[in-house]
Amino acid sequence: MVFSRRSMLQASACGFGHTALMAMLQETVRAGESAATESPLAVKAPHFKPRAKQVIFLFMHGGVSHVDTFDPKPKLDEMHGQPLPFKQPLQFSSDLRNLLKSPWNFQQYGKSGLPVSDLFPHIAQQIDDICLVRSMKVEQVDHGGAILQLHTGSAVFPRPSLGSWVVYGLGSENQDLPGFVTLLPPTIHGADQNAAAGFLPAAYQGTPVGNALVPMYRAQIRDLKPAQRSPEIQRRQLDLIQQANRRHRDRADRDTRLDARIESFELAFRMQMSAPEAVDLSQESATMRESYGIEQGPADNFGRQCLLARRLVERGVRFVQCSHSYKWDQHGGLFAGHTTNAKEVDQPIAALLADLKQRGLLDETLVVFGTEFGRTPMAEGKDGRDHNPYGFTMWLAGGGVKGGHAYGATDEFGYHAVQDIVTMYDLHATILHLLGFDHERLTYRYAGRDFRLTDVHGKVIQDILA
Numbered sequence: 162m163v164f165s166r167r168s169m170l171q172a173s174a175c176g177f178g179h180t181a182l183m184a185m186l187q188e189t190v191r192a193g194e195s196a197a198t199e200s201p202l203a204v205k206a207p208h209f210k211p212r213a214k215q216v217i218f219l220f221m222h223g224g225v226s227h228v229d230t231f232d233p234k235p236k237l238d239e240m241h242g243q244p245l246p247f248k249q250p251l252q253f254s255s256d257l258r259n260l261l262k263s264p265w266n267f268q269q270y271g272k273s274g275l276p277v278s279d280l281f282p283h284i285a286q287q288i289d290d291i292c293l294v295r296s297m298k299v300e301q302v303d304h305g306g307a308i309l310q311l312h313t314g315s316a317v318f319p320r321p322s323l324g325s326w327v328v329y330g331l332g333s334e335n336q337d338l339p340g341f342v343t344l345l346p347p348t349i350h351g352a353d354q355n356a357a358a359g360f361l362p363a364a365y366q367g368t369p370v371g372n373a374l375v376p377m378y379r380a381q382i383r384d385l386k387p388a389q390r391s392p393e394i395q396r397r398q399l400d401l402i403q404q405a406n407r408r409h410r411d412r413a414d415r416d417t418r419l420d421a422r423i424e425s426f427e428l429a430f431r432m433q434m435s436a437p438e439a440v441d442l443s444q445e446s447a448t449m450r451e452s453y454g455i456e457q458g459p460a461d462n463f464g465r466q467c468l469l470a471r472r473l474v475e476r477g478v479r480f481v482q483c484s485h486s487y488k489w490d491q492h493g494g495l496f497a498g499h500t501t502n503a504k505e506v507d508q509p510i511a512a513l514l515a516d517l518k519q520r521g522l523l524d525e526t527l528v529v530f531g532t533e534f535g536r537t538p539m540a541e542g543k544d545g546r547d548h549n550p551y552g553f554t555m556w557l558a559g560g561g562v563k564g565g566h567a568y569g570a571t572d573e574f575g576y577h578a579v580q581d582i583v584t585m586y587d588l589h590a591t592i593l594h595l596l597g598f599d600h601e602r603l604t605y606r607y608a609g610r611d612f613r614l615t616d617v618h619g620k621v622i623q624d625i626l627a
Contacts, residue, residue, distance in 0.1 A: 201364040201420065202333040202340045207597025212561025212627070213527040214334075215474045216327060216592065218482040219467075219510060220311075221502075222347055222373075223304070223489030226536035226546055227554035228575035229499060232295050233267040233276050236573040237538055245539055245574065252537065253302050254492065254547040260574065261540035264496045273565025280503040283511035289565040290514055290523065291558045292625050296569025296578035299534055299550045299585055304350045304490070307533035307550060310585050312355040314614050321359035321605075322367065323589060324480035326614045327596060329358075329365045330603050335477030338439060339368035342473055343482040344466045345380060347373050350533075356482070360607040362420055370440075370469075373486040377465035439476050442468055452516070454508040459501070464509040471516055474526055489532065493545035514558055527560025527595055538574040552578035555588070561595045563627050583622060590619030595626070 228234050240246075241262040249257065265278040270285040275293065277285035284291070299316075301307040306316035313320040321329070324341040333340030343356040346369050356367030371380025410419040442450065442465060453468045454460025466483040473481050485506050491498040510530070517523040535553025536546030552571035558564065569581035590600040593614065600619055604611035 200336055201362055202328065202336060204332040204334055205330065207331060208599045208602055209597050211595065211597030213559070213595045214525040215478065216324070216480045216527045216529065216560070216596070217470045217474060217513070218324070218480070218529045218531060219506075220347075220482055220484045221489050221506070221530070221532040222308070222350070222485060222487045223491075223532070224534050224536055224548055225489050225532040225553075226491070226495070226499060227295070227552070227571070228536065228538055229263045229265055229495070230278050230280055231276075231293050231554045231556065232571060232575055233263070233278070234538065234571075234573060234575045237262045237575070245576070249537075249539070249576070250551065252547050254541050256542050257537065257547055258540045258542070260538055261495075261544075261546065271565055275565060275567055280499060281507045283507045284514075287511050287514040287558070290518065291556050291564060292562040293554055293556045293567040294569055294583055294588070294622070294625065295552075295554045295567055295571060296580060296582050297535075297553045297555050297585075297588070298578045298582050302534070302548050302550050304533060304548075307548075308347070308350045308355065311531055311533050312351065313357075313359070314586060314589055314616065319354060319357070319359055320612075321361045321365070321614070322354075322356050323592065323614065324356060324367050324482060325358045325361050325365040326593070326603065327480045329361050329605065330593075330598055331479055331596060333477060333479050338436060338473065338476060338478050340478065341365065341367040341480045342478055343367040343369050343484070344469060345371045345373050345375065345377060345462075345484050345486065346482070347484060347487065349487065360612065361605055364420060367480075367482070373484060377462045377469075439472055440469060442472075445472075449516070452508075453512040457508075459504045460506070460508045463506045464512070467509040467513040468516075471513060471520075471522075475520070475522065491536070491545050492541050492547065493543065495536075495545050517559060523559035525560065527562070527592065528558040529592065530556045530558075535575070538576055549576065552576060557625070561627050562625050566625065568622065568625050581622075581624070584619065586615040586619030587622055588619075590615045591622045591625070594621045 228237060237260055240260050242259050244259050263278065265280050267276040267278050269276050271289040273289050275288045277288060299307050299310055301310060301316045310316040312322050328340035346356055356369065358366035371377065406419065413419060445468060451457060453464035455464045455468065463483065463485055470481040470483050488502050514523065514528065517526050532555065534548055534550040537549045541547040552575060569583055570579060571577060572579050593600045593603060600613060600615050601617055604613050
């Protein structure tokens, strides 16, 4: 955010005239430190001792096929080309055919011996730090609804995102950076709502860096260059703006959008000092950048996101989301599509886990690998797979979960979750638990009732806790 004399006059939410502005200049200007103490991002105590302090959410947009990645099904090899031996539920496509075996081989890795397909050779090397949840189930068969449920807990109603709830509950350990940052977020299937604060105060919404249409090397946080050479002058300008905005807010029944605007000016001022250093990947060694796949071909884009995510959580940002753009929706061309996608994310994700562990950050950082649903065991058309919300895999690492562990199961074809079924409400409740919250007590009063992220549907998955 750039503060010039012109922007100072225009940015005031109440539009004071020249006389009023001159009068205000005569008043004692509130110090920046005083304003900072009012920040809605101030650190707050959880309900009990947390296992994790921050979250990195790796969103795979489109629907990763679980039966081709982390949930091998020998029965598919055995019955390849034969009809599904039971009646299928309603599906998204009308062109579903016979069973399709995975074109990739699975091997066991690590001390745990968990199987991972050839799609993810780098992630496979970190499997002993990963907890596979193979029995996920969601309520929506379309991308938009399933993605909203993944991010906000609801596929229907506008609700705060998971990241917003986390920052609302915990605040941020770095008042000079946003508490919730979303890197290259989707422009469709929920778009801004995936990182929105909903009915929570607007200050808790995610701060986007670029979007899915912009490569990461070009994505920027805009307006970080100060308009004034002197921080003292800029501070005085901002104090004047904030004084006017607070007066307007106090007459407007404490509109949270005004609170967010006030906080955004403060945060913008502080970010001008700290954000350029935080987002500067050139400060990392060539070896480190290479380990993430940066400037190494297809992994460059997601590698930059993952390395920046590590730099942000290292500096106290509470919730960071990295989004791999809408590429996993292989209704056709499964082999070519999933092969290309995996090459873009496999090395960066493995490097992130290894880097966090080497720095002693993995124990306090919960890494979540999430997708909106899985894919069918039957072929769609010649060589694709349709949406499958009835059973799929997500995984977690670090932050208090059991590494080298697989929880739950789908049936022998990978169609339905049949053992220890995990809903999206359960996953959200477990993430909040790892951060030190009783999900039934983390509430916000809105429209006459106390709302929760899980809306009390969820239960903590105790068996995956370390």
